[in-house]
Amino acid sequence: MPKIxxxxxxxxxxxxPMVDLFSLLLIFFVLxxxxxxxxxxxxxxxxxxxxxxxxxxxxMTVLLAKDGRIFFNIDNGPDTLLKYRNKILAEMGKQYNVExxxxxxxxFEKMTSSFGVPIEKMxxxxxxxxxxxKDALQTGIPIDSLxxxxxxxxxxxxxxxxxxxxxxxxxxxxxxxVVKKVLDIFGEKNVYRFNLITNLEAIKETExxxxx
Amino acid sequence: xxxxxxxxxxxxxKKKATxxxxxxxxxPMVDLMCLLITFFxxxxxxxxxxxxxxxxPEKLKDxxxxxxxxxxxxxxxxxxxxLGPQNKIYWYPxxxxxxKNPPPLQVADFxxxxxxxxQLLLERNKALFIKIKQFQDSVIxxxxxxxxxxxxxxxxxxxxxxxxxTSDDTGPIVLIKAYKTxxxxxxxDILDEMSIIGIARYTFVDINWIxxxxxxxxxxxxxxxxxx
Numbered sequence: 419m420p421k422i423x424x425x426x427x428x429x430x431x432x433x434x435p436m437v438d439l440f441s442l443l444l445i446f447f448v449l450x451x452x453x454x455x456x457x458x459x460x461x462x463x464x465x466x467x468x469x470x471x472x473x474x475x476x477x478m479t480v481l482l483a484k485d486g487r488i489f490f491n492i493d494n495g496p497d498t499l500l501k502y503r504n505k506i507l508a509e510m511g512k513q514y515n516v517e518x519x520x521x522x523x524x525x526f527e528k529m530t531s532s533f534g535v536p537i538e539k540m541x542x543x544x545x546x547x548x549x550x551x552k553d554a555l556q557t558g559i560p561i562d563s564l565x566x567x568x569x570x571x572x573x574x575x576x577x578x579x580x581x582x583x584x585x586x587x588x589x590x591x592x593x594x595x596v597v598k599k600v601l602d603i604f605g606e607k608n609v610y611r612f613n614l615i616t617n618l619e620a621i622k623e624t625e626x627x628x629x630x
Numbered sequence: 631x632x633x634x635x636x637x638x639x640x641x642x643x644k645k646k647a648t649x650x651x652x653x654x655x656x657x658p659m660v661d662l663m664c665l666l667i668t669f670f671x672x673x674x675x676x677x678x679x680x681x682x683x684x685x686x687p688e689k690l691k692d693x694x695x696x697x698x699x700x701x702x703x704x705x706x707x708x709x710x711x712x713l714g715p716q717n718k719i720y721w722y723p724x725x726x727x728x729x730k731n732p733p734p735l736q737v738a739d740f741x742x743x744x745x746x747x748x749q750l751l752l753e754r755n756k757a758l759f760i761k762i763k764q765f766q767d768s769v770i771x772x773x774x775x776x777x778x779x780x781x782x783x784x785x786x787x788x789x790x791x792x793x794x795x796t797s798d799d800t801g802p803i804v805l806i807k808a809y810k811t812x813x814x815x816x817x818x819d820i821l822d823e824m825s826i827i828g829i830a831r832y833t834f835v836d837i838n839w840i841x842x843x844x845x846x847x848x849x850x851x852x853x854x855x856x857x858x
Binding site: 434436440441443447448451463465466467471472473589592593595597610612613616618 | 653655656657659660663664666667670671673674678679680681682683684685686687688689713808809810811812813814815816817818819821822825826
């Protein structure tokens, strides 16, 4: 019976719709991607029920690692032309007698992750070739009363960008004396309003809390 | 058409490849796109971290010059919470009147069970909590006229709740203190707890040596040096 003879199908599947779909997805992700800056130390932020998102700019963040190291980060401001980071580093250089070349300032401006380098090592840090070298230099920003560089960073950040807000992102297991010290340093510089960065708690649990 | 192709095949008698349908193999392209999509999905920060606002009391740096004075608060409404080790909260009401004979510390934890701090504070903050709850319910039920667009609605709700909190004069005044073995997680947890319970007045203050000693006695540690 020649009629039932099935046509000789090739095993090819038409990939075109799949490609179309993937292209769309890809375009979507490329356009919406905002890169997550990598934290130099693993930090597990505690949970809270707050739903306010972090501001996009005018933000200085102090990162408290579990081991007590302190990192700092500041953004470039709402407009990339403002180059706040650039100016802040230059001011810091003046204060601590470290001369930064325009090349180094540009490198600092481009960085997005927090840094925990004493200012004396900053030059080395900016010129480090790979992340391994960089990590070795991240010993935390000194907060001793003798050498309180965090206070200087806060001071100059606020001088350069008067709208800056203070954020604290800490690991849940950070010892309290470290936190206290940082809060005190902020207090000395007349910063009393903080944003504590937290993760959102699971909805189920918050619901249970409000039910009571 | 098919026939012609078939004929050609017979004449050539060699391979099928001469079929000549212009089809590009898309598989590598799909592979590549899959990889790219995976990459972008993993690096995209979809859920932005949230923030919790806190305002600390200003430090009185130069009392004589600025004529500043610490605000006075009612003793009967004050509750002192001391964040201790092992995620425990030690608390006592009022204030320490006699350093030699301090009030006993009571222990609570962060759970929402009867032993937790939440039940304790909710009990004392009932009046305000119910007011806030009723307001929220009326918003959900649509009894209240609220602004249409989401941003001004949120501001409106926040303002209403704030108004209720500032006019509150029965709820507790919570002073949060931290013993040195507490951790940052406890600190965030207790502040979170304050916002859940809707405490109108709370703040974070330094622990003093009497309280440090009270915690140490409760823990069974011999006080190291009472003088600070």
